Amino acid sequence: MSDTDDTNETRTDGGEPATDGGETGIVAPDDETPTWQERKTRKSGLSQLTYEYFERARREDQELREESDYVERDVLGFPTWPHEIIRNGAISLFFVGMILLISAALPPSLELPANPSSTPSIILPDWYLYWSFGLLKLNPLNPGLAVLDGSKLISDQLYGVLANVVVVGAVAFLPFLNKGSARRPVEQPFWAAIGAGGAFFAITIAAIAVQNLIPLPLALQLNIAFIGPVVLGVMTYALLKTLREGYMYGLNRRYYMLRPPK
Amino acid sequence: MADEFIKGFGILTGAGLLWMTLAGWYQTPSFFMTNQLIAPPPEPGNVFDAISIFLIDVFLWTALLGAFAFWILIPAGKELAAAIEERGESS
Numbered sequence: 001m002s003d004t005d006d007t008n009e010t011r012t013d014g015g016e017p018a019t020d021g022g023e024t025g026i027v028a029p030d031d032e033t034p035t036w037q038e039r040k041t042r043k044s045g046l047s048q049l050t051y052e053y054f055e056r057a058r059r060e061d062q063e064l065r066e067e068s069d070y071v072e073r074d075v076l077g078f079p080t081w082p083h084e085i086i087r088n089g090a091i092s093l094f095f096v097g098m099i100l101l102i103s104a105a106l107p108p109s110l111e112l113p114a115n116p117s118s119t120p121s122i123i124l125p126d127w128y129l130y131w132s133f134g135l136l137k138l139n140p141l142n143p144g145l146a147v148l149d150g151s152k153l154i155s156d157q158l159y160g161v162l163a164n165v166v167v168v169g170a171v172a173f174l175p176f177l178n179k180g181s182a183r184r185p186v187e188q189p190f191w192a193a194i195g196a197g198g199a200f201f202a203i204t205i206a207a208i209a210v211q212n213l214i215p216l217p218l219a220l221q222l223n224i225a226f227i228g229p230v231v232l233g234v235m236t237y238a239l240l241k242t243l244r245e246g247y248m249y250g251l252n253r254r255y256y257m258l259r260p261p262k
Numbered sequence: 263m264a265d266e267f268i269k270g271f272g273i274l275t276g277a278g279l280l281w282m283t284l285a286g287w288y289q290t291p292s293f294f295m296t297n298q299l300i301a302p303p304p305e306p307g308n309v310f311d312a313i314s315i316f317l318i319d320v321f322l323w324t325a326l327l328g329a330f331a332f333w334i335l336i337p338a339g340k341e342l343a344a345a346i347e348e349r350g351e352s353s
Contacts, residue, residue, distance in 0.1 A: 102279075106286040108293050215296050 053251060122212055134208035135167060136160035140222060171198075186249055189240035197233030204228050270332030277325035284318045 078084060125133050139156035154162070178191050185192035204225040207214060211221055285299040288311070292298065306312035 102283075105283045111294065213296065 049251070053248075122210075124209065127206075130206035130209040131167075131202050132164055134205040134225070135163040137208055137211065138163050140218060185236075186240050186243050189237050189244070192240055193233040193237035196236040197229040200232045201225070201229040266332045266336055270329040273328030273332065274325050277321045277328060281318060281321035281325060284314050284321065288315050288318060 124130070136157075138160055142152050142154070142156050142159040144150045144152050152159075178188070182188040182191065185195075208221060208225050211218055214221060216224075282299065288303040289301045290298040291301050295301075303315045303318070306315055
């Protein structure tokens, strides 16, 4: 570190954060702002890294602007009236028109009203509880034991309840394993893969609850329900690991850690 | 890129809406069966039915191939052209 570096202190975060919306965020260049030429002359260590990083970002932005055929305007936002209101009104009218059009063109047949005195053949909870109901229907997976002469160790009902305990327990235990400090999935590909697989499992296990309505054999449905999420998780992990390279993950992470604490 | 997306999306949704409507008229014996929109169509009684039943497959393939063309074929072709051009410049 020489003396000139002390007087020209590098600011990595752009100064005071403007989070109140009162400022435009556009700062005119002044005498204290180092020019690109000055940044370029710093040839060592982090300052050089800073220059390369921002110069690459600036150059990519410039190339994108030159490639684009959109007209650039010096406008930061549009007033609510009339611009936003007219746009939102057009979008709302479009969707109202689509609802009217589809309901006129495709009137669904109204069946007889439900008979409250007879139990339907398929009993289902509300749709957001299908996952739990699907876990209760895992009796094909309840293994029979040879030492017990092929009979099952625990009843199918208890097996389904234990499956619920396992899933709910895993979800409850998750915050102790990962605090959720990642700001985007590429930062923690493993946990992102766990999340993607879990979200997909919530859908596939919900399909088990309505297995009667799905025109697939039950064995195939169970395979999809349990192997599908694993496959999706592996694909997510591989994709995010690949994305790290183009995303300059290591450099971004260093800049994230450079920021001063609040 | 964004233009290609909205072109493909417009074709997919527009032709898909027309396919869904016509298939709902001719290929849906009941809304409470799993074969709705894909059941075999009935024998056309008049010329309008015949045209409509013919257009079902036309709109379905327009939706699928339109999206495929604008989302995959045309961008891939542009990438290929750019790669060939770049290779020509560098050599």
